[in-house]
Amino acid sequence: MSNESLANLLKEERRFAPPADLAANANVTAEAYEQAKADRLGFWAEQARRLTWAKEPTETLDWSNPPFAKWFKDGELNVAYNCVDRHVEAGHGDRVAIHFEGEPGDSRTITYAQLKDEVSQAANALLELGVRKGDRVAIYMPMIPETAVAMLACARIGAAHSVVFGGFSADALATRIQDADAKVVITADGGYRRGKPSALKPAVDEAADRADTVRHVLVVRRTGQDVAWTEGRDLWWHEAVGRQSTEHTPEAFEAEQPLFILYTSGTTGKPKGILHTSGGFLTQTAYTHWAVFDLKPETDVFWCTADVGWVTGHSYIVYGPLANGATQVMYEGTPDTPHQGRFWEIVQKYGVTILYTAPTAIRTFMKWGDDIPAKFDLSSLRVLGSVGEPINPEAWIWYRKNIGADRTPVVDTWWQTETGGIMVSPLPGVTGAKPGSAQTPLPGIAATVVDDEAREVSAGGGGYLVLTEPWPAMLRTIWGDDQRYIDTYWSRFEGKYFAGDGAKKDDDGDIWLLGRVDDVMLVSGHNISTTEVESALVSHPSVAEAAVVGAADETTGQAIVAFVILRGTAAETEQLVAELRDHVGATLGPIAKPKRILPVNELPKTRSGKIMRRLLRDVAENRQLGDVTTLTDSTVMDLIQAKLPQAP
Numbered sequence: 001m002s003n004e005s006l007a008n009l010l011k012e013e014r015r016f017a018p019p020a021d022l023a024a025n026a027n028v029t030a031e032a033y034e035q036a037k038a039d040r041l042g043f044w045a046e047q048a049r050r051l052t053w054a055k056e057p058t059e060t061l062d063w064s065n066p067p068f069a070k071w072f073k074d075g076e077l078n079v080a081y082n083c084v085d086r087h088v089e090a091g092h093g094d095r096v097a098i099h100f101e102g103e104p105g106d107s108r109t110i111t112y113a114q115l116k117d118e119v120s121q122a123a124n125a126l127l128e129l130g131v132r133k134g135d136r137v138a139i140y141m142p143m144i145p146e147t148a149v150a151m152l153a154c155a156r157i158g159a160a161h162s163v164v165f166g167g168f169s170a171d172a173l174a175t176r177i178q179d180a181d182a183k184v185v186i187t188a189d190g191g192y193r194r195g196k197p198s199a200l201k202p203a204v205d206e207a208a209d210r211a212d213t214v215r216h217v218l219v220v221r222r223t224g225q226d227v228a229w230t231e232g233r234d235l236w237w238h239e240a241v242g243r244q245s246t247e248h249t250p251e252a253f254e255a256e257q258p259l260f261i262l263y264t265s266g267t268t269g270k271p272k273g274i275l276h277t278s279g280g281f282l283t284q285t286a287y288t289h290w291a292v293f294d295l296k297p298e299t300d301v302f303w304c305t306a307d308v309g310w311v312t313g314h315s316y317i318v319y320g321p322l323a324n325g326a327t328q329v330m331y332e333g334t335p336d337t338p339h340q341g342r343f344w345e346i347v348q349k350y351g352v353t354i355l356y357t358a359p360t361a362i363r364t365f366m367k368w369g370d371d372i373p374a375k376f377d378l379s380s381l382r383v384l385g386s387v388g389e390p391i392n393p394e395a396w397i398w399y400r401k402n403i404g405a406d407r408t409p410v411v412d413t414w415w416q417t418e419t420g421g422i423m424v425s426p427l428p429g430v431t432g433a434k435p436g437s438a439q440t441p442l443p444g445i446a447a448t449v450v451d452d453e454a455r456e457v458s459a460g461g462g463g464y465l466v467l468t469e470p471w472p473a474m475l476r477t478i479w480g481d482d483q484r485y486i487d488t489y490w491s492r493f494e495g496k497y498f499a500g501d502g503a504k505k506d507d508d509g510d511i512w513l514l515g516r517v518d519d520v521m522l523v524s525g526h527n528i529s530t531t532e533v534e535s536a537l538v539s540h541p542s543v544a545e546a547a548v549v550g551a552a553d554e555t556t557g558q559a560i561v562a563f564v565i566l567r568g569t570a571a572e573t574e575q576l577v578a579e580l581r582d583h584v585g586a587t588l589g590p591i592a593k594p595k596r597i598l599p600v601n602e603l604p605k606t607r608s609g610k611i612m613r614r615l616l617r618d619v620a621e622n623r624q625l626g627d628v629t630t631l632t633d634s635t636v637m638d639l640i641q642a643k644l645p646q647a648p
């Protein structure tokens with residue numbers, strides 16, 4: 001075994017300096033940290049000037065009633081105007097806003113001028129349907145340009161959108177429509193996934209029957225499949241939007257005007273409707289998109305592979321990039337349709353320069369093999385980003401080497417639906433990067449690690465990630481439930497935002513995220529993070545991906561159970577399983593040796609790429625499976641359960 005594959009989180013010592021040319025021309029230099037430290041609010045007031053305000057704010061932050069923040073409260077702006085019109089007015093109407101690539105291979109190029117027309121038409125259509133400032137609109141769509149147009153049209157008229165993942169059930173959609181009291185739903189007949197049309201409209205029909213708030217359903221024709229039709233309620237997008245004028249004068253709204261609600265699944269209870277507002281959210285998403293990816297809007301081609309139904313799609317497909325006048329790629333489908341090189345084919349086709357994807361995708365590409373990306377010209381890439389989960393050092397290195405030609409910086413960006421924008425991340429032109437660590441709070445962001453008693457840990461210590469000062473894109477509340485907002489985020493540690501993530505600080509004071517707090521196992525009195533054991537497993541050459549859970553155990557309290565996906569050629573033998581256990585023992589210490597290791601073909605994941613450890617725990621503890629509705633593919637659980645009797 002090579003030294004390299006033995007390296008892991010605890011003793012990860014590889015460092016990657018920014019490339020000299022990137023550092024020399026970087027948007028942000030080390031000075032930004034100093035400047036923001038000296039005057040945090042002044043720093044954010046300056047970032048707010050990236051936006052075009054109808055009325056400039058004079059007050060940066062009102063924190064007189066914590067934890068309810070008001071940012072730029074006397075300022076007024078129109079978010080859609082900032083994302084679209086002003087670029088056209090500045091003479092960039094011909095710049096491509098979106099290169100759309102459909103899964104079947106169809107493509108569309110949309111310039112900023114065209115986007116302005118489409119957003120205006122959609123805004124006029126919503127007005128005609130009676131949608132007004134302050135109303136809510138549910139959006140249940142595939143990854144097509146109309147989804148971004150629909151979101152911007154809501155923003156343009158001051159209505160809040162609530163985007164619900166196209167993969168969610170009718171039941172999940174109905175609950176969200178009801179909770180937000182949405183009167184209009186925007187959907188499509190279907191979208192393309194894994195080579196075939198996948199219907200959306202039936203789920204909307206079912207949900208609208210249950211949620212009696214829905215007055216109209218606007219339907220984009222994407223696949224042409226048959227749809228049931230409710231006269232008087234349902235309207236085709238191409239008719240209702242298509243016949244509208246392309247003129248619409250944007251009205252200015254207060255900075256705290258609700259922009260959207262996005263539901264996150266809590267570990268218990270009903271989903272939380274995370275509320276984001278306008279001025280602060282757009283300031284931070286625009287700033288972070290420009291700073292973390294070193295965006296040069298004239299020359300870069302940005303591609304964020306997330307689904308718009310996830311916060312990453314809101315902040316880094318729609319609002320951040322468009323506020324910055326960026327050119328970006330939007331892809332409808334899955335990475336292996338029609339072949340496993342699809343992502344790299346798209347990078348090559350559009351000359352993508354900045355790629356933002358998730359660790360789960362990276363580990364899948366590792367499993368498929370190095371030869372696949374090697375067939376494509378990826379030389380346009382200059383910055384690579386990761387988001388969604390802790391990225392294992394081995395996956396980080398693989399990404400940099402095989403996708404980034406061992407030349408591009410990798411930025412591991414930590415944030416949440418609740419934070420609205422990136423919070424902890426290296427800067428590509430500044431930070432000496434450490435594989436697997438998100439490292440440093442961005443300029444203007446105050447984050448640290450505290451122990452159980454809320455004391456800040458010193459270098460080398462571990463505990464919980466907290467945010468110690470309000471930030472512009474922070475959630476304002478949980479929709480309709482201020483008390484739950486206080487209880488969930490602001491009660492664990494007084495005056496600090498509790499993120500729910502385990503973290504530690506290394507000897508340099510850099511932050512390492514260790515997964516959700518519920519993902520920390522207690523084995524014979526030792527705290528062991530699932531992330532660390534997973535990283536140790538993935539650092540073995542035979543392992544492509546791993547998910548680790550703590551299962552109740554009579555002797556040790558919890559016992560470590562690992563589910564692993566083996567790399568292409570590795571044979572599933574008892575000898576290999578024993579070797580993997582020893583490998584974890586050698587890397588992290590004997591206490592971290594999994595009691596059981598089960599090779600599987602797939603892991604249960606949500607559509608945003610997070611492993612559903614809760615379900616694996618159910619399996620490991622021989623329990624009936626909990627709710628599987630948010631899984632991308634619920635059949636994987638049957639496969640995994642079928643495996644169990646073979647456990648050693």
Ligand code: 6R9
Nearest residue numbers: 387388389390412413414415416417513516
């Ligand atoms: C953006 C997004 C938030 C949770 C968060 C954490 C995990 C996201 C991460 C990361 C380690 C990173 N997470 N990015 N963990 N390193 N770079 O994913 O939002 O879907 O709300 O999830 O995701 O556990 O608390 P969301």
